[in-house]
Amino acid sequence: MSDPYKVLGVSRSAGEDEIKAAYRELARKYHPDAYAGNPLSDLAGEKMKEINEAYDQIISQRRDSGGSGGGSYDSSGSSQFWDIRRMINAGRVTEAEELLDGVQRHARDAEWHFLKGSVQYARGWMEDAFDSFSRACEMNPHNREYRAALNQLGWQRNNGRPQGVYRTGGQSSGCSVCDMCGALVCADCLCGCCGGNSCCC
Numbered sequence: 071m072s073d074p075y076k077v078l079g080v081s082r083s084a085g086e087d088e089i090k091a092a093y094r095e096l097a098r099k100y101h102p103d104a105y106a107g108n109p110l111s112d113l114a115g116e117k118m119k120e121i122n123e124a125y126d127q128i129i130s131q132r133r134d135s136g137g138s139g140g141g142s143y144d145s146s147g148s149s150q151f152w153d154i155r156r157m158i159n160a161g162r163v164t165e166a167e168e169l170l171d172g173v174q175r176h177a178r179d180a181e182w183h184f185l186k187g188s189v190q191y192a193r194g195w196m197e198d199a200f201d202s203f204s205r206a207c208e209m210n211p212h213n214r215e216y217r218a219a220l221n222q223l224g225w226q227r228n229n230g231r232p233q234g235v236y237r238t239g240g241q242s243s244g245c246s247v248c249d250m251c252g253a254l255v256c257a258d259c260l261c262g263c264c265g266g267n268s269c270c271c
Contacts, residue, residue, distance in 0.1 A: 074124035086132075093125045126152060151181045158185065163192045180210035187219065199223060 075082050078092045098104075100118045105111040157166040167189045173182055187202030203220040210216060 072120075074127045077120055077124035078128070089125070089128060093121065096121045122152075151185060154185050158188050158192065163189055180206045180213065180216065183209065184213075184216050184219065191219075191223070196223065196226070200227065 075084070078089060078096065080089055080092045084092075097118070100114045100121060102111065102115055102118060105114040108114075154166045154169050157163075157169070166185070170182060170186050170189065183202045184206040187199040187206065190196075190199035190202055200220070200223050203216060203223060206213070206216040207220050
């Protein structure tokens with residue numbers, strides 16, 4: 071693969087915010103949805119793949135060397151979790167959950183529990199999501215993304231969110247506008263790493 075910094079158009083001394091901004095800009099430019107029915111769609115898809123790989127490589131290298139100051143994405147999880155993040159961001163919750171459930175128990179690290187909590191949150195299973203986010207924070211207490219999701223959900227629990235949004239017998243009976251705001255906060259955590267359009271515009 072070519073130099074990931076050149077792919078994103080940033081210098082090696084670029085800060086995490088600059089790298090993330092460059093990634094989001096390129097992700098918007100080459101997102102497959104922008105090329106639907108266009109003869110250039112295959113080229114755009116290849117470019118998007120290259121951009122994703124470059125960003126993933128930079129984040130992984132910086133996490134391994136401890137050089138980026140603890141941003142939101144914990145790349146200790148494998149690339150399968152990166153793909154699951156993208157699925158959740160795209161609203162493909164059922165597929166994401168199937169992949170998560172297929173991960174062997176010994177491989178279920180903090181990232182797995184965070185993503186499981188994100189799926190549960192999307193389904194309206196707030197207590198289950200809280201438990202999963204709590205477990206993610208226990209396993210990786212320094213990850214700000216996991217902590218932010220847990221704090222947001224804890225705030226909802228402590229400020230009298232309607233009972234219907236909590237799981238009862240596997241069912242969720244609705245959600246309020248405030249809970250939708252909470253969902254957007256949770257989604258923004260995922261989008262920030264996946265280049266999703268909803269938080270990049």
